[in-house]
Amino acid sequence: MSARVGVxxxxxxxxxxxxxxxxxxxxGDADVxxxxxxxxxxxxxxxxxxxxxxxxxxxxxxxxxxxxxMDAVSEFAVAGGPVIGICNGFxxxxxVGLLPGALQKNAGLSFCCRAQTLEIAAVDHVxxxxxxxxxxxxxxxNHFEGNYVCSQxxxxxxxxxxxxxxxxxxxxxxxxxxxxxxxxEGRNVVGMMPHPExxxxxxxxxxxxxxxxxxxxxxxxx
Amino acid sequence: xxxxxxxxxSPRRGIADPEGSTIERSLPALGFDGVSEVRVGKAIRxxxxxxxxxxxxxxxxxxxxxxxxxPVIEDARVEVHS
Numbered sequence: 001m002s003a004r005v006g007v008x009x010x011x012x013x014x015x016x017x018x019x020x021x022x023x024x025x026x027x028g029d030a031d032v033x034x035x036x037x038x039x040x041x042x043x044x045x046x047x048x049x050x051x052x053x054x055x056x057x058x059x060x061x062x063x064x065x066x067x068x069x070m071d072a073v074s075e076f077a078v079a080g081g082p083v084i085g086i087c088n089g090f091x092x093x094x095x096v097g098l099l100p101g102a103l104q105k106n107a108g109l110s111f112c113c114r115a116q117t118l119e120i121a122a123v124d125h126v127x128x129x130x131x132x133x134x135x136x137x138x139x140x141x142n143h144f145e146g147n148y149v150c151s152q153x154x155x156x157x158x159x160x161x162x163x164x165x166x167x168x169x170x171x172x173x174x175x176x177x178x179x180x181x182x183x184x185e186g187r188n189v190v191g192m193m194p195h196p197e198x199x200x201x202x203x204x205x206x207x208x209x210x211x212x213x214x215x216x217x218x219x220x221x222x
Numbered sequence: 223x224x225x226x227x228x229x230x231x232s233p234r235r236g237i238a239d240p241e242g243s244t245i246e247r248s249l250p251a252l253g254f255d256g257v258s259e260v261r262v263g264k265a266i267r268x269x270x271x272x273x274x275x276x277x278x279x280x281x282x283x284x285x286x287x288x289x290x291x292x293p294v295i296e297d298a299r300v301e302v303h304s
Contacts, residue, residue, distance in 0.1 A: 094294075104238075
């Protein structure tokens with residue numbers, strides 16, 4: 001049985017089909033799950049993909065945190081289920097409180113859309129299988145509000161617990177400590193601004209994202 | 223009673239404000255010198271039913287902490303008008 005991944009769709013999400021296609025191409029099974037669904041039963045992992053959930057009104061993720069499906073996603077995450085937030089999905093997971101910190105407007109107010117080199121900072125989490133600490137990968141970014149901020153206490157805790165999982169090489173957006181992705185205490189919830197689903201074939205400029213998604217499928221398989 | 227409430231949301235002290243600093247850097251080009259501490263936030267206006275002004279303020283402060291602001295990066299000031 002291949003791993004079954006639920007990809008959450010809010011009004012305004014726009015990366016759900018790319019994510020589903022990428023997971024299927026890697027041998028996983030994936031479906032789009034509408035935000036009004038109240039159950040994610042039957043799924044082995046959840047991806048909250050990129051886009052502009054609820055138009056990003058008020059602030060990115062502010063309204064999505066109250067979408068009915070998010071209660072089920074939170075319960076699943078707290079029980080140890082793998083949950084990945086990509087770009088807007090990362091913003092949603094911080095608003096829900098599954099991940100610490102927040103994402104604000106990029107330094108210099110630049111919209112960043114480009115190939116981005118990342119350094120792998122930790123591998124003992126659901127996206128890290130098969131990667132090595134210190135290794136560099138190339139995964140595109142596409143965001144206006146990806147500037148990661150948190151309190152000094154939170155930053156110290158994230159560093160002490162090795163929960164910064166990806167760092168930017170040549171920080172594009174002003175994120176504190178060059179943070180591109182973090183995980184929760186249980187290491188089953190990962191949020192990242194770069195888009196691994198857009199780096200799954202040499203034709204797209206990089207296949208490095210496929211390694212991350214393959215790690216997710218392996219984490220599910222155990 | 224009906225109260226008109228103004229919520230002023232601003233970036234927390236110590237949190238970088240990219241919009242504020244971009245505006246601050248642009249002002250001298252237009253001849254506005256000597257401007258500092260530019261901060262950009264947002265204003266949210268609401269009309270609420272509550273038994274008193276204090277109750278209206280408490281209600282809106284609860285909205286702020288649970289929804290209208292992200293306390294990691296934003297502060298809110300609530301002003302109640304009858």
